[in-house]
Amino acid sequence: MITLLKLELEKLFRARSFYLSFIALIAFVALMLWGFYTYAARKTGGEAVEQFKYTYESKQYFNGLTFALYSLLFSFTLLLPIFVSMSAGSQIASEARAGTLRMICTRPISRASLILSKFLVSAFHAGLLLTFFIGLNLVIGLIFVGWGNLELYPGPLNLVDVPGKIMRDEALMRFGYAALSGTWALLVVAALALLCSVIFDSPVQATVMTIAAYLTLYIIGRVEFFEHLRPYFFTTDMDFWRDVFKPDIPWQSLWHYACVCGAYTTGLLLATVLIFERKDIVT
Amino acid sequence: MWVKLILLLLFCLMILGAVHFAPPRESGEPSSSAKVVHSLRLLTWNIGYAELEDDTRAHDKDLTAVAEVILRQDPDAVALQELTGNAQLNILLSLLHGKYRGAVAQQGKTDRFEAVLVKDTGATFIPVAVGGRYALGASFKPREATRQVLLLSAHADAFNAARRRTYTEALIDWAQARAQSSEVFIAGDFNFELKAANETNLYTDNLKHDSESYSHILRYFRDLGRAAGDTAINDRRIDYIFGPPALAQIGRVEVLRDAAVGRMDHWPLLVEVGL
Numbered sequence: 001m002i003t004l005l006k007l008e009l010e011k012l013f014r015a016r017s018f019y020l021s022f023i024a025l026i027a028f029v030a031l032m033l034w035g036f037y038t039y040a041a042r043k044t045g046g047e048a049v050e051q052f053k054y055t056y057e058s059k060q061y062f063n064g065l066t067f068a069l070y071s072l073l074f075s076f077t078l079l080l081p082i083f084v085s086m087s088a089g090s091q092i093a094s095e096a097r098a099g100t101l102r103m104i105c106t107r108p109i110s111r112a113s114l115i116l117s118k119f120l121v122s123a124f125h126a127g128l129l130l131t132f133f134i135g136l137n138l139v140i141g142l143i144f145v146g147w148g149n150l151e152l153y154p155g156p157l158n159l160v161d162v163p164g165k166i167m168r169d170e171a172l173m174r175f176g177y178a179a180l181s182g183t184w185a186l187l188v189v190a191a192l193a194l195l196c197s198v199i200f201d202s203p204v205q206a207t208v209m210t211i212a213a214y215l216t217l218y219i220i221g222r223v224e225f226f227e228h229l230r231p232y233f234f235t236t237d238m239d240f241w242r243d244v245f246k247p248d249i250p251w252q253s254l255w256h257y258a259c260v261c262g263a264y265t266t267g268l269l270l271a272t273v274l275i276f277e278r279k280d281i282v283t
Numbered sequence: 284m285w286v287k288l289i290l291l292l293l294f295c296l297m298i299l300g301a302v303h304f305a306p307p308r309e310s311g312e313p314s315s316s317a318k319v320v321h322s323l324r325l326l327t328w329n330i331g332y333a334e335l336e337d338d339t340r341a342h343d344k345d346l347t348a349v350a351e352v353i354l355r356q357d358p359d360a361v362a363l364q365e366l367t368g369n370a371q372l373n374i375l376l377s378l379l380h381g382k383y384r385g386a387v388a389q390q391g392k393t394d395r396f397e398a399v400l401v402k403d404t405g406a407t408f409i410p411v412a413v414g415g416r417y418a419l420g421a422s423f424k425p426r427e428a429t430r431q432v433l434l435l436s437a438h439a440d441a442f443n444a445a446r447r448r449t450y451t452e453a454l455i456d457w458a459q460a461r462a463q464s465s466e467v468f469i470a471g472d473f474n475f476e477l478k479a480a481n482e483t484n485l486y487t488d489n490l491k492h493d494s495e496s497y498s499h500i501l502r503y504f505r506d507l508g509r510a511a512g513d514t515a516i517n518d519r520r521i522d523y524i525f526g527p528p529a530l531a532q533i534g535r536v537e538v539l540r541d542a543a544v545g546r547m548d549h550w551p552l553l554v555e556v557g558l
Contacts, residue, residue, distance in 0.1 A: 052445075053452045054499045074486070112286035155477045155494025156486055161509065163498045224517065252304050259300030266294040273287055 004109060004117040012121050017090070021083040021125075025133050028079060029140055032071040036062070037144065056153055056163070063148030064141025065171050069245060071137045072175075073157055076182060076241070081189045081214055083129055088122035088193035089207035092276070096201045102281050112273045115194065119269055122190040127183040134175050150174075152247065164247035174244050181241035181258065188234050188261050189214060191268035198276045234264045322532075322557040323425045323432060326358040327470035327524055331365030331395065333516065333548035340367045340395045343374060348544040350378035353400070356539070356553055359425040361400040362436035362470035362524075372398050388419035388436070397436040397471065411435060413453045414446075422465060429558045430466050433458075437471035444492035447474060451496040459503055462527070466558055469504060470524040472549065473497075478518075500525055507554045511538045515549045524554045532557030 012018055040062035043055070092115075095101035105111060150171035152164045166174060192213065196206040217233040220226045230236050240257030243250055330341040330349055341349075341363075353361055361383070366372055372387050385400040386408035392415040399408065399421040406423035418437045425432055437454055440446040451473065458467045475493040500506075504525035508514070514522035534555035542551050 052448055052495070053456075055495055056498055057495075070486075110284075110286065112284075116286050153494045153498050155490045155497065158478065162506070163501060227518075253306050256301055256304035256306060259297045259304060263294060263297035263301060266290050266297055270287065270290045270294060273290065 008121040067141040068137035085210040088190040090203035091118040092197040093203040177244040185238040327362040328551035329364040329472040329549040364438040388417040391416040433465040444489035
């Protein structure tokens with residue numbers, strides 16, 4: 001199993017898409033920085049003060065932690081799942097496309113171990129991506145925007161019902177928690193992509209099907225017509241990771257949704273193993 | 284085989300964990316605290332209709348039902364929104380058998396009026412100019428031993444968050460200036476859209492304006508009806524009663540969800556506080 005993991009990690013580090021995902025995230029952070037910087041300058045300048053008498057958007061509000069939080073929340077829903085789908089969706093299908101899957105399966109390793117090692121590598125990639133992204137945002141935020149406490153207000157980001165504040169050191173800890181809870185949530189997408197990778201022989205097809213399923217549920221979950229279906233979508237449960245940014249973390253609810261996501265992940269993995277074991281590999 | 288067993292075991296553990304940590308179900312009972320206090324009971328209600336109707340203001344045929352709810356709940360003061368004018372107020376007052384006195388706000392740029400009904404016969408009504416709109420205040424004493432109470436009936440713009448923000452800022456300035464001499468309560472339909480999940484975009488100016496408005500109110504007042512939940516159709520909490528932050532006790536807080544008649548899209552919000 002360890003050897004298998006080492007080999008899969010080697011493949012991951014050799015893949016061009018691995019580095020592409022990090023470059024895309026760097027580009028996103030640069031774009032966010034530009035948007036945040038100009039917005040902050042506008043909102044703390046004369047224009048905003050002339051139009052309205054009171055605002056919480058001050059120089060104190062616009063700091064590196066606020067920047068990192070906005071950047072993370074904006075990207076998590078739509079950007080990170082794409083890279084996780086790409087990484088996990090290509091695990092089996094790309095081997096099948098390259099004609100190496102048949103050879104791997106003739107070796108004395110169980111198909112279940114192969115799936116597990118490929119999933120663990122995908123999970124590692126998801127964790128690394130998220131940790132890198134959070135770290136980069138915090139560093140960029142510190143250098144270009146400056147430190148401060150994390151101030152939260154009802155409405156934007158949908159995190160609190162009443163204005164709240166997380167002190168700087170505690171907020172940094174919360175970003176650490178977010179790396180863990182966010183990775184755990186992303187594992188559902190990774191497991192789904194791995195299942196698609198077993199079902200479809202093309203990595204592109206596997207990735208697109210995963211993203212399509214994810215986006216369909218995400219969009220349907222935002223439309224009021226399907227309000228009653230919303231609790232049954234994994235995309236709804238995945239949202240639990242954000243709770244670590246609430247001033248008082250709702251631990252019970254957080255554990256509940258973490259377990260629901262865990263059930264999705266392990267259930268999908270189990271299905272993947274069962275399908276892959278019965279799959280006739282002809283390429 | 285061991286991989287499948289581990290996955291199966293983990294799957295079962297996750298299911299068990301999800302069941303174990305499931306948040307307790309909310310009871311169907313109305314939200315209220317165990318300790319009921321009767322010092323001051325306030326009710327706010329936008330009695331207008333949903334946008335689907337030709338005339339979305341209050342309808343005369345519903346006033347009997349409105350009066351019945353008021354008489355049954357017996358509040359000390361009532362803030363109403365979207366009345367058609369004085370004539371409608373007079374019908375309502377007569378249906379209340381003289382138990383309440385009332386007034387409507389001056390006409391602003393809109394075709395609908397805010398109103399306040401008060402039990403106290405010594406109450407005085409104060410027009411409040413807020414930009415292009417008018418709110419209405421009523422100053423009264425609910426009990427002999429209590430301080431003077433000032434209740435404002437407000438209705439912020441339904442379609443423009445920037446206008447809601449300007450309105451809220453002016454209203455809070457006005458109320459703040461009177462907070463020393465009276466216990467100030469602000470009740471009404473503010474139309475704040477604070478649930479980001481309802482927005483199709485991740486971050487909008489509208490959402491931010493409503494966030495700024497609501498946060499500004501909370502700097503000086505307490506949101507007394509928060510625990511009671513949605514006050515209008517489509518899961519919206521847009522009707523509020525704000526009170527002094529240092530209130531001694533909050534008793535019953537309830538949205539009366541069986542009170543709406545006709546095509547009304549709001550439910551009354553009732554709050555009891557100890558002064």
